[in-house]
Amino acid sequence: MPRGSSPIVRRQRLGVELRRLRETTGLTGEQVVERVGWAAKSKLSRLENGRSRPDLADVLDLLDLYQVRGRDRDQLVAIARDAGNTRGWLRAYPVMTQRQRGYAELEAGSARIREYGLGVVPGLLQTPDYARVRILSSWPLSEQAGPVAPVPAQRPGAGPVAEPPAPQEPDTEVAARLARQTILTRSPDPPCYEAVLDEQALTGRGAPDDVRAGQLAHLAALASLPNVTIRVLLRDAPVAQHFVPYTGFSIYHFPDPEDPETVAVETLARELVLTDRNSVERYARVFGWLSEAALDPVRSRSWISSLVG
Known part of the structure; x- marks a missing residue:
């Protein structure tokens, strides 16, 4: 089993970065949820607190809203992929609970x-x-x-x-x-x-x-x-x-x-x-x-x- 990224740590890091980006733009959580059109207001909170497996489409919506481009965007997309790679990570173990x-x-x-x-x-x-x-x-x-x-x-x-x-x-x-x-x-x-x-x-x-x-x-x-x-x-x-x-x-x-x-x-x-x-x-x-x-x-x-x- 080769060493990979830790999904739980990547979720935490992604959440910190998304919170920083939102605060930099001066938007409140409610404003973000309204602009990206999410039905559940708790989705952003769970992402920023690293409490949920991120959906890449949701992360891309946020990066578009925050106008993140270039190398920074590529890095955050890679982190989001690692954070959501639960199935790939679990395949390395014969059994897990x-x-x-x-x-x-x-x-x-x-x-x-x-x-x-x-x-x-x-x-x-x-x-x-x-x-x-x-x-x-x-x-x-x-x-x-x-x-x-x-x-x-x-x-x-x-x-x-x-x-x-x-x-x-x-x-x-x-x-x-x-x-x-x-x-x-x-x-x-x-x-x-x-x-x-x-x-x-x-x-x-x-x-x-x-x-x-x-x-x-x-x-x-x-x-x-x-x-x-x-x-x-x-x-x-x-x-x-x-x-x-x-x-x-x-x-x-x-x-x-x-x-x-x-x-x-x-x-x-x-x-x-x-x-x-x-x-x-x-x-x-x-x-x-x-x-x-x-x-x-x-x-x-x-x-x-x-x-x-």
């Missing part, structure tokens, strides 16, 4: 991924047995407040408000999570992947002993990949000025410098997707603190291998 899809969209277009696992091992590193335990553990909550796939924020830097999708069967969810993991070994251009794993994620109550043993062996093997770096943060290691992270998180960096670096934070009921620069820089700084406090990659691999033994 709505619950996994938002993360897969972010991961597939990433050049670099940094993750911190506080209480559990991140999804890209999980074995099938470990993934099944994690998915089943939250199954009783799925009808009330099940996790949802990340979606772009309503406004820059804000969290999503989409209703949780209906979960698939556990076997399907596990298969979709494993499908996401193929990016670590894809050829060409696998992402540079870095993870800081808290000791409690590796020795705590996240899985039964036999499942955890298999997970540790899997991590030791993954750490040998040239594009994968794993660090272990021991429970008594001070982080910066005794900073305590609130949650695990993921940071995604994309090859196009104009695509916003993105942070995803998983919560019980919603996944927060942050793209505003201040928030992203805060998480990047925290990841730096965690990396400095953790064991180096060689010692981390030895530590994990000793647990396997």
Whole structure:
């Protein structure tokens, strides 16, 4: 699966550009909707907030209204095509679910991924047995407040408000999570992947002993990949000025410098997707603190291998 553009990030970027163009022309949202002849007033809002898959004809209507020509127009048309290329992107995966899809969209277009696992091992590193335990553990909550796939924020830097999708069967969810993991070994251009794993994620109550043993062996093997770096943060290691992270998180960096670096934070009921620069820089700084406090990659691999033994 070659690296392509991330549709979810392209939708966010397209929305920012369309909003900027509208504000530059001095038009209100209602004026734009009236001039292009759209029946639904919410269509423009959803486009500008990156909350809907764009129709190229709608984008062309807006570019005509804003009198965008030449190279700028060509670039925005290309971004709109990437943002709407859902079917082409999904063909790269043998199976995918709505619950996994938002993360897969972010991961597939990433050049670099940094993750911190506080209480559990991140999804890209999980074995099938470990993934099944994690998915089943939250199954009783799925009808009330099940996790949802990340979606772009309503406004820059804000969290999503989409209703949780209906979960698939556990076997399907596990298969979709494993499908996401193929990016670590894809050829060409696998992402540079870095993870800081808290000791409690590796020795705590996240899985039964036999499942955890298999997970540790899997991590030791993954750490040998040239594009994968794993660090272990021991429970008594001070982080910066005794900073305590609130949650695990993921940071995604994309090859196009104009695509916003993105942070995803998983919560019980919603996944927060942050793209505003201040928030992203805060998480990047925290990841730096965690990396400095953790064991180096060689010692981390030895530590994990000793647990396997």
